Amino acid sequence: xxxxxxxxxxxxxxxxxxLQVRDxxxxxxxxxxxxxxxxxxxxxxxxxxxxxxxxxxSTLIKILSGIYEADGGEILLDGxxxxxxxxxxxxxxxxxxxxxxxALIGRLTVAENIALAHDGLGFPRKAxxxxxxxxxxxxxxxIDPRRTVESLSVGDRQRVEIVREMMTAAKxxxxxxxxxxxxxxxxxxxxxxxRRLADLGSAVILVTHRLEEAxxxxxxVTVLRAGRTVFxxxxxxxxxxxxxxxxxxxxxxxxxxxxxxxxxxxxLSAAGVRSRGxxxxxxxxxxxxxxxxxxxxxxxxxEGNGQSDLAEMLSGAVKPDHGSLLLHxxxxxxxxxxxxxxxxxxxxxxxxxxxxxxxxxWENLSAEEMLYRRPPTAGNKKAMRARSAELVERFNIRxxxxxxxxxxxxxxxxxxxxIAREFSKTPSLVVCGYATRGLDVQSIQQVKNxxxxxxxxxxxxxxxxxxxxxxxxxxxxxxxxxxxxxTASRPAVEATTEWIGHAMLSTETxxxxxx
Amino acid sequence: xLMSVALLGPIAAVVGADVGxxxxxxxxxxxxxxxxxxxxLIYSIPLVLVGLAVAVPYRAGLxxxxxDGQLLMGAFTAMVVGVSLPGLGAIPGGVLILxxxxxxxxxxxxAIAGALRAWRGVSEIVTTIMLNFVALFLVRYFVAGPLRDxxxxxxxxxxxxxxxxxxxxxxxxxxxxxxxxAILAAAVxxxxxxxxxxxxxxxxxxxxxxxxxxxxxRVEVGYFLALxxxxxxxxxxxxTELVGNQYRIGFGFSPGWGIDAVAIALLAxxxxxxxxxxxxxxxxxxNGGGALQSAVGIPGTVVTLLAAVPVLIVAAVTGWRTYxxxxxxxx
Ligand SMILES: Nc1ncnc2c1ncn2[C@@H]1O[C@H](COP(=O)(O)OP(=O)(O)OP(=O)(O)O)[C@@H](O)[C@H]1O
Ligand SMILES: [Mg+2]
Numbered sequence: 114x115x116x117x118x119x120x121x122x123x124x125x126x127x128x129x130x131x132l133q134v135r136d137x138x139x140x141x142x143x144x145x146x147x148x149x150x151x152x153x154x155x156x157x158x159x160x161x162x163x164x165x166x167x168x169x170x171s172t173l174i175k176i177l178s179g180i181y182e183a184d185g186g187e188i189l190l191d192g193x194x195x196x197x198x199x200x201x202x203x204x205x206x207x208x209x210x211x212x213x214x215x216a217l218i219g220r221l222t223v224a225e226n227i228a229l230a231h232d233g234l235g236f237p238r239k240a241x242x243x244x245x246x247x248x249x250x251x252x253x254x255x256i257d258p259r260r261t262v263e264s265l266s267v268g269d270r271q272r273v274e275i276v277r278e279m280m281t282a283a284k285x286x287x288x289x290x291x292x293x294x295x296x297x298x299x300x301x302x303x304x305x306x307x308r309r310l311a312d313l314g315s316a317v318i319l320v321t322h323r324l325e326e327a328x329x330x331x332x333x334v335t336v337l338r339a340g341r342t343v344f345x346x347x348x349x350x351x352x353x354x355x356x357x358x359x360x361x362x363x364x365x366x367x368x369x370x371x372x373x374x375x376x377x378x379x380x381l382s383a384a385g386v387r388s389r390g391x392x393x394x395x396x397x398x399x400x401x402x403x404x405x406x407x408x409x410x411x412x413x414x415x416e417g418n419g420q421s422d423l424a425e426m427l428s429g430a431v432k433p434d435h436g437s438l439l440l441h442x443x444x445x446x447x448x449x450x451x452x453x454x455x456x457x458x459x460x461x462x463x464x465x466x467x468x469x470x471x472x473x474x475w476e477n478l479s480a481e482e483m484l485y486r487r488p489p490t491a492g493n494k495k496a497m498r499a500r501s502a503e504l505v506e507r508f509n510i511r512x513x514x515x516x517x518x519x520x521x522x523x524x525x526x527x528x529x530x531x532i533a534r535e536f537s538k539t540p541s542l543v544v545c546g547y548a549t550r551g552l553d554v555q556s557i558q559q560v561k562n563x564x565x566x567x568x569x570x571x572x573x574x575x576x577x578x579x580x581x582x583x584x585x586x587x588x589x590x591x592x593x594x595x596x597x598x599x600t601a602s603r604p605a606v607e608a609t610t611e612w613i614g615h616a617m618l619s620t621e622t623x624x625x626x627x628x
Numbered sequence: 629x630l631m632s633v634a635l636l637g638p639i640a641a642v643v644g645a646d647v648g649x650x651x652x653x654x655x656x657x658x659x660x661x662x663x664x665x666x667x668x669l670i671y672s673i674p675l676v677l678v679g680l681a682v683a684v685p686y687r688a689g690l691x692x693x694x695x696d697g698q699l700l701m702g703a704f705t706a707m708v709v710g711v712s713l714p715g716l717g718a719i720p721g722g723v724l725i726l727x728x729x730x731x732x733x734x735x736x737x738x739a740i741a742g743a744l745r746a747w748r749g750v751s752e753i754v755t756t757i758m759l760n761f762v763a764l765f766l767v768r769y770f771v772a773g774p775l776r777d778x779x780x781x782x783x784x785x786x787x788x789x790x791x792x793x794x795x796x797x798x799x800x801x802x803x804x805x806x807x808x809x810a811i812l813a814a815a816v817x818x819x820x821x822x823x824x825x826x827x828x829x830x831x832x833x834x835x836x837x838x839x840x841x842x843x844x845x846r847v848e849v850g851y852f853l854a855l856x857x858x859x860x861x862x863x864x865x866x867x868t869e870l871v872g873n874q875y876r877i878g879f880g881f882s883p884g885w886g887i888d889a890v891a892i893a894l895l896a897x898x899x900x901x902x903x904x905x906x907x908x909x910x911x912x913x914x915n916g917g918g919a920l921q922s923a924v925g926i927p928g929t930v931v932t933l934l935a936a937v938p939v940l941i942v943a944a945v946t947g948w949r950t951y952x953x954x955x956x957x958x959x
């Protein structure tokens with residue numbers, strides 16, 4: 114623990130070195146995003162901030178980092194009230210933040226982005242690069258600082274931001290869902306690093322939807338619900354996941370839908386696919402693969418092994434260089450846009466491929482409709498807005514309104530908008546690339562249920578995820594993607610963790626513990 | 629925009645002019661008489677059309693700085709067609725051929741920039757500016773040389789046949805009927821932008837290019853066509869100005885409408901319907917500016933400078949948002 118001097122003038126016996134928020138409030142129009150948040154983040158501790166999608170976590174963090182100004186309430190640093198009016202104020206107070214949505218400049222290189230963020234326009238580039246490389250290596254990340262940000266995967270962009278904030282000696286380090294895109298092994302390293310920072314006297318605040326992380330790695334937990342602190346605990350390791358879920362959502366329980374549909378005819382078939390990955394550039398290979406109607410194929414593997422590339426090809430967004438990729442005997446990459454968008458439901462890994470922060474919620478939901486099926490005449494717009502309102506209801510999206518622009522939605526709700534648009538089709542093929550990223554535990558269950566429903570309705574489902582449990586729970590069959598190569602699939606009952614681990618290893622990928 | 633008008637008062641006071649007189653001159657020049665309104669409209673028409681020429685590519689995320697070049701080429705081509713086919717004037721609606729020819733010429737200029745942008749990745753800002761010079765010198769060469777009207781004491785082309793002009797109505801008030809072209813163009817562009825599938829694809833391209841591409845919008849073709857359409861509107865502006873107001877092309881055919889148009893389209897945020905009132909406002913400042921110089925002694929350029937106030941405000945706000953977005957996460 115630290116021995117930061119307590120201010121003698123206001124120091125009560127209970128006063129400790131910490132960042133405290135008291136009754137913080139923030140509204141957006143009629144929405145109370147923060148409606149009385151209380152928490153105490155102590156120096157020397159790793160503190161989990163939990164809550165379902167839209168609970169107000171990111172809003173609180175934006176207040177602490179000076180992006181939003183609170184309507185009311187107090188922020189106290191070491192017992193003294195502080196005013197955080199700008200990001201510069203936050204930095205001056207020693208608060209460093211990794212936000213949920215990357216704010217890097219795509220056209221610039223990693224090194225340039227880092228230099229900019231550290232106010233180091235005069236900062237020698239070389240020093241930045243070497244410090245960055247060192248900090249990245251400490252975390253076990255390998256990112257070339259000379260690459261442009263737009264050429265990086267979603268995960269790597271987040272890694273850059275984590276490293277960037279780690280480079281400052283922050284008193285308070287806040288990370289908004291940093292682990293959503295990390296592989297389990299990277300997660301372990303990150304937590305070890307966070308622990309080290311805490312031991313050196315920093316306060317670490319971590320937003321996560323992985324409840325086990327709160328229990329395993331954190332010293333305290335605060336749960337928000339509908340903008341309010343509803344639960345605080347000093348020993349999360351003694352809590353069960355059920356305790357946390359109850360705190361987050363009250364006592365609702367979702368029952369897993371039965372997936373019983375008989376296998377139909379072959380829907381998706383791939384043979385001899387070899388291609389340069391459209392996203393990562395790595396060589397992608399699918400020797401042979403079939404997925405039947407009604408079948409759910411889970412694709413396991415460590416993220417960054419060509420998952421986005423494979424998903425882009427399966428969804429028909431990009432045609433492979435060699436080989437055939439057929440949906441009901443038709444080449445997927447050659448389907449015209451209107452057929453592709455109605456036959457294939459695709460939830461991509463990269464949010465910007467299926468969602469826009471500049472378009473309104475109803476426009477995001479009706480984008481394909483307006484491109485291919487119904488011109489946005491006054492009458493059609495009315496119908497599409499009505500349908501959007503239905504989708505918002507049916508898929509539990511919680512936007513301020515269907516006319517809100519995408520940027521006003523919480524991270525999880527942005528993902529739900531995409532899921533709603535894609536899952537409301539009657540597709541022959543469903544391709545999910547990390548569809549549940551950023552969703553709270555309940556929503557993950559819902560997404561799995563929706564996948565089962567789509568399969569029951571006759572769709573072939575390809576479900577890419579990094580969580581083995583999620584895959585084994587959902588899938589009828591499993592294949593492993595490692596170093597861009599997809600193994601043959603086998604029935605889920607035969608897909609032991611040993612086999613999966615071996616498949617990941619056999620192509621020389623770094624090994625991974627099963628979570 | 630009100631701010632720029634408001635700022636005029638203090639400036640007048642500083643220069644030592646009568647503030648009240650300054651404002652009354654500014655307003656009366658444009659709204660004091662039917663004649664003033666006619667002049668205001670004449671100033672407005674090319675600004676609306678070139679404003680649209682910038683707004684259309686802007687909606688796709690592209691900057692067309694080539695309005696002046698497209699406008700000159702449009703006017704020039706229309707003039708050449710009109711002068712070389714004198715029989716056209718006898719045909720009712722012959723003037724439409726001139727307008728189409730002008731639009732086609734502008735479209736051609738837009739296509740050059742568009743193709744370079746779409747398939748070679750060359751910045752359209754650079755190419756459209758360079759094409760402005762191409763158009764300027766090309767037209768100057770012809771109107772001072774091969775196509776000079778020998779009956780004139782200055783360098784200018786021959787005038788188009790009276791049968792190929794768009795009338796100005798109401799006797800000496802001179803309400804230009806070519807205003808209809810501008811209004812129609814704004815209406816058509818607005819209808820396309822907000823009511824058609826391709827208008828939507830265009831909008832997605834501008835606001836969310838990765839999303840658009842992922843959903844099958846052909847991004848390169850989209851960029852190309854956006855600049856072709858922008859060029860066509862620029863060309864139409866030139867042809868309309870030719871047949872509706874100047875009738876012949878001299879060295880000073882365009883006082884720099886293409887640059888005003890960039891400001892207009894930005895202020896309108898690419899909304900074709902908003903382009904109309906904003907263009908009229910710019911025309912109002914220009915029109916009043918000239919009068920202020922002679923009547924009050926405030927340099928006309930001061931008034932023109934005032935047009936920059938709303939532009940600066942919009943630029944500052946946008947810049948601030950972008951900055952916040954980078955430093956943290958913007959809304
Ligand atoms: N700029 C904004 N304008 C309007 N509403 C907003 C804005 N930002 C957030 N909200 C609303 O505030 C609420 C809380 O959002 P916030 O982003 O804090 O949620 P969160 O807890 O981070 O959720 P998630 O887990 O999905 O990221 C949501 O209902 C959201 O729609
Ligand atoms: Mg969030």
